[in-house]
Amino acid sequence: HCSPLLHFATMLTVLRPVTPGQVLRLAACKVSQQNVSVRFMAGGGGGKKDKAKKEPPVGIQFPVTNQQTGERSSTVIAKEILAASVVALDKTIAEKVLREKKWRYGYGKHIQDNLTICTRNPAAAYKVCNAGLDKVYDTFEFIQPDGQVFKFKDAISNVKQSFFTHTVKGLKPKPNKLEFAVPYKVYHTNEFKELKGAELIKQIDRWVKRGTIEPDCGEALKEVVNNPGYLDLSGETFVLLGATSAMGPFTMLKDLGAHIIAVDIDRPHLWKRMIEAVKDSHASITFPLKQKYEGQSGDDLYNIAGSNLMTETPQICNWLTEVVPKICNGKKVTIGNYTYLDGDKHVRVTLACDAAFKTLIQSYGASKVRTANLATPTDFYLVPEKCAEASKASLKKAPTWMKALATVMQTQGKMVPNVIRKVEADNLEPFFLLDGLLMGQGPNYALSKRMQQWRGVLSYQQGAEVSLNIAPATATASVLSNKVFAAAYGGMHVFEPMEIFHEELSQAVMGGLLVYDIKSPNTPSKPGNAVFQNPFQLFWRKSFHGGVGRCLYKFDSIGEAAVIVNYLAPESIKNPQPKKK
Numbered sequence: 020h021c022s023p024l025l026h027f028a029t030m031l032t033v034l035r036p037v038t039p040g041q042v043l044r045l046a047a048c049k050v051s052q053q054n055v056s057v058r059f060m061a062g063g064g065g066g067k068k069d070k071a072k073k074e075p076p077v078g079i080q081f082p083v084t085n086q087q088t089g090e091r092s093s094t095v096i097a098k099e100i101l102a103a104s105v106v107a108l109d110k111t112i113a114e115k116v117l118r119e120k121k122w123r124y125g126y127g128k129h130i131q132d133n134l135t136i137c138t139r140n141p142a143a144a145y146k147v148c149n150a151g152l153d154k155v156y157d158t159f160e161f162i163q164p165d166g167q168v169f170k171f172k173d174a175i176s177n178v179k180q181s182f183f184t185h186t187v188k189g190l191k192p193k194p195n196k197l198e199f200a201v202p203y204k205v206y207h208t209n210e211f212k213e214l215k216g217a218e219l220i221k222q223i224d225r226w227v228k229r230g231t232i233e234p235d236c237g238e239a240l241k242e243v244v245n246n247p248g249y250l251d252l253s254g255e256t257f258v259l260l261g262a263t264s265a266m267g268p269f270t271m272l273k274d275l276g277a278h279i280i281a282v283d284i285d286r287p288h289l290w291k292r293m294i295e296a297v298k299d300s301h302a303s304i305t306f307p308l309k310q311k312y313e314g315q316s317g318d319d320l321y322n323i324a325g326s327n328l329m330t331e332t333p334q335i336c337n338w339l340t341e342v343v344p345k346i347c348n349g350k351k352v353t354i355g356n357y358t359y360l361d362g363d364k365h366v367r368v369t370l371a372c373d374a375a376f377k378t379l380i381q382s383y384g385a386s387k388v389r390t391a392n393l394a395t396p397t398d399f400y401l402v403p404e405k406c407a408e409a410s411k412a413s414l415k416k417a418p419t420w421m422k423a424l425a426t427v428m429q430t431q432g433k434m435v436p437n438v439i440r441k442v443e444a445d446n447l448e449p450f451f452l453l454d455g456l457l458m459g460q461g462p463n464y465a466l467s468k469r470m471q472q473w474r475g476v477l478s479y480q481q482g483a484e485v486s487l488n489i490a491p492a493t494a495t496a497s498v499l500s501n502k503v504f505a506a507a508y509g510g511m512h513v514f515e516p517m518e519i520f521h522e523e524l525s526q527a528v529m530g531g532l533l534v535y536d537i538k539s540p541n542t543p544s545k546p547g548n549a550v551f552q553n554p555f556q557l558f559w560r561k562s563f564h565g566g567v568g569r570c571l572y573k574f575d576s577i578g579e580a581a582v583i584v585n586y587l588a589p590e591s592i593k594n595p596q597p598k599k600k
Contacts, residue, residue, distance in 0.1 A: 078330030079171060079367040080160045093363040094122045096158060097466045101129055104151030104473075105136050108143055112136060126462040131454065133469065134399045137555055138452070140445045144554050145480060148473035152373070155470065159370060161332065175374055178333035182307035182326060184342055189300040193276055197250035199243050199534075201527040206494055206519045207512050208594060219244055230409050230516035230569035231491075236561040239535040239542070240528065249538035252277040253301070256347050258339060258354040258379070260328065260372045263289050265495060265522065266393060267357035271530040273302045280342060280352075281306045282335060282375075285325030287318065294321070305346060307338050328358065328371040335371075336378040343383055353486070353537065354379055355391035356471070362463055369467040373474050380483055389484035389537070389544070392471050393529055396489050396564035397457040397574060401450045401556045406568045407439035413515045413571035420592060421513070425572075428580050435576040447552050453559075455567045457575045476554045479546055486536035486544045487558055491518070491565030493525040503582065510584030513592060514577050517566035528563055535561070 081091040098116050106113035116129045137144040161174035169177065201219055204211040214222050220241050227237040243249050253276035262269050262281035272279055273296055281304055283289055290306070297304040310323045326335050343352050356372035359365060380388050414436055417425075428434040442450045456465070471487070479485045492508075499505045508519040520528075536544040543549035543560045551557060559568070567574045584593065 075166070076162050077164055078162060078327070079332060079370055080162055081363060081367075082158060082160050093366065093463055097126070097366075097462055098122065098129075099158065100151060100154045100466065101133055101469075103154035104147045105133060107150060108136055108139070108146060122462060124458065126465060127454075127456050127458055130456065130465050130469065131399050131452070134401070134452065134555065135442055138401065138442050138444050138450050138553055140447070141553055144476060148476045151469065151473050152477070155370060155373075159367075164330075171370065171374075174333050175336060175378065179337065180334045181337040181341060182309065182334060183311045184305060184338070185308050185312040185320070185324075186303060186305040187294050187297055188303045189273075189276075189297050191299060191301050193251075193253065193301045197247055197275065199247065199250060199531055201531075202521075202523040204521050204524070206521065207509055216244065226518075229518075229566075230413075231518050231566045232564065233559070233562045233568070235543075236532070236563050239539070239561045240531050242539055242541075243531045243535050246538070249534050250275050252534070252537070254350075255537060256280065256343075256350070256352045258282065258343070258352060258375070260354070260356045260375060261358035261368075263293060264357040264359065266490065266493065266526060266529070268355070268526070268530050268533055269293070270296075271526070271533075273297055273300045273304075275534075276301045278303045278305065278346060280304075280339070280346065282328065282339075283325055284327055285309070287321035287324070290321040290324040291318075294324075305342060307335070329364070329367050332371045332374055336374055339375060339379055340382045343379060347383075347387070349387065351387050351389060351484075352379070352383065353389040353391055353533075355486075355533075357393065362461070365467045366463050366470075369470050373470055376474055376478065380478060380481060385478065385481040385483040388478075389486060390475065390478050391486040391533060391536075392475070392488075394471070394487050394489045394558060395468065396491065396562070396567035397455050397460060398465070398468050399456060400453045400489075400559045400562075400568070401442075401553060402439060402453045402559050402568055404451050406453065407441075407451045409516075409569040410437040410439055410571055413569070416515075417571055418592075420588075424580060424583070428576075431579075433576045434580050435573045437570050437573045444553070450553065450556075453568055455564075455574050459575075472555065472558060475558065479554060479557060482546055484536065484542075484544045484546070485557060486533055486542075488529060488532045488536075489558070489562040489564050490525055490529050491520050491563050492567075493522055494519050495522050506585045507578045507581045510581035510586075510588070510593070511577070513584050513588070514570055514572060514581070515566070516569055517574075517577075520565065532561055532563065 081093055081096050084090055084092040084095040098119065102113040102116040112132050119125050119129065133147065137147050156172040157170065159171040161169045161171045198215055199219070201214045203214050203222065212218070223237045223240050226232045227234050252272060256278045257272055258280040259267060259269060260282045261267060262279065262283040269279065279297070279302060281293060283293070293304060306324050307326045308323050315323065328335060354376055356369070356376070358368045358372060360368050376390050425434040440452045440454070442452045444450055475485045475487045494508050498508070511517045511519050536542045541548060543557065549560070562568060
């Protein structure tokens with residue numbers, strides 16, 4: 020029956036002697052590694068750990084950085100790529116990147132510097148993106164199964180093989196009615212509702228008012244709710260890279276009748292699942308085969324379907340160049356990257372997907388291509404000044420117990436105020452730079468996200484539509500299987516305006532934003548629809564960031580405090596009752 024403040028004061032007095040900073044830092048790393056909003060397996064397959072046995076390198080590889088040991092260091096290459104991207108604009112910053120000795124724990128400031136240079140003017144942004152991606156293509160290797168080594172850019176040009184093709188059409192008629200529905204299970208209370216129509220619009224408005232999503236994100240989702248005709252995708256074609264990924268839009272696209280060009284790893288059980296699902300719908304699926312189609316069905320078909328993005332990259336690019344024009348016949352195609360792998364493999368699979376984006380834009384024409392990615396809120400972004408104002412206001416209004424907890428946590432570098440820095444630009448209004456980075460994600464993840472944003476900027480400049488929408492922190496099954504991670508998520512909602520979402524909701528709202536980008540004449544993803552002082556401003560538009568962009572503390576600094584709240588805070592703090600009017 021003690022007050023919340025007294026409860027926490029007592030709790031901290033007991034905890035602090037037995038919770039040294041090393042434990043907090045370890046917990047921070049572990050929690051941060053799972054607070055990633057977008058975590059998918061490349062090809063969506065299984066998520067099994069690699070076998071201990073080391074196989075000879077094949078496909079996309081980091082180059083050898085130590086000739087004596089044969090080491091292929093992702094650290095060395097990441098530093099070279101970031102330095103090369105800015106050296107023409109700022110040699111001092113480039114040299115700082117190369118001199119960094121503690122890359123694993125020091126990479127964040129260099130990612131921030133990279134974006135800061137891009138904010139100087141649009142020309143600087145384009146130079147950084149071009150130089151960075153050019154360095155990637157010049158540096159990475161592609162190793163054939165016979166051991167022949169190409170520079171990656173040469174492999175894409177010189178390897179001529181492709182795949183055979185087969186299409187399966189759904190057997191069900193188009194539904195009479197399509198309706199945008201969002202399954203909403205509140206993480207910290209387990210209250211569940213399926214939101215539709217007016218009820219969904221009310222919830223969207225609540226998220227906007229709280230600051231959990233951006234206002235234009237709310238307007239986009241409401242436009243989809245109010246225009247059910249948007250949900251008819253029977254005339255749309257989508258290339259899905261990593262088609263069965265957990266957070267990818269395969270199920271939504273199938274249910275809405277799209278034509279799916281599926282690129283996924285050659286595992287028969289995955290192809291059985293996809294093909295059978297499409298048969299039971301009004302959609303279509305086209306996919307690569309390793310042998311010519313001669314009437315195979317069942318296991319005989321599943322066993323020859325699929326491809327490997329990292330080891331058959333040139334063949335996949337060649338196949339898409341052949342297949343897309345035949346299916347789309349001059350109409351627009353959407354190509355989306357929904358892959359994820361751990362560590363340096365994430366950089367490599369991101370490069371494979373980038374090559375597919377680049378190839379399709381060049382071969383089919385930028386004006387007929389829409390690129391799609393799910394972005395993470397745990398990165399650096401150019402945000403509106405209102406985000407900075409909201410963070411400051413929330414900090415001032417923080418409850419007394421939270422301020423008391425912060426005085427202790429801040430001695431360990433936790434619960435750091437979310438100061439959104441003002442950045443001056445050449446002859447332009449200043450920008451506001453959000454530091455949402457989670458250091459525990461690691462430099463490979465950060466480099467992959469740089470590559471995706473660089474490609475987004477250049478694609479938009481070339482005239483392609485770019486649907487790169489920020490998804491919220493998501494409680495996937497793999498995250499919830501770890502009690503520490505689940506506990507952190509359980510206490511996250513007390514830090515205004517944070518909210519953790521279940522996988523089903525994240526899939527639904529991100530699918531809704533993709534539908535908006537395809538169907539709405541107003542979407543900023545279409546070049547010319549929005550005016551940006553800098554192209555990197557595109558990526559915060561329609562952001563469903565889950566509160567990261569307006570939180571009173573930096574997202575990277577609240578994991579441990581959220582665990583404490585979840586386990587030790589009284590119900591009056593964890594689930595406060597709304598005040599009676």
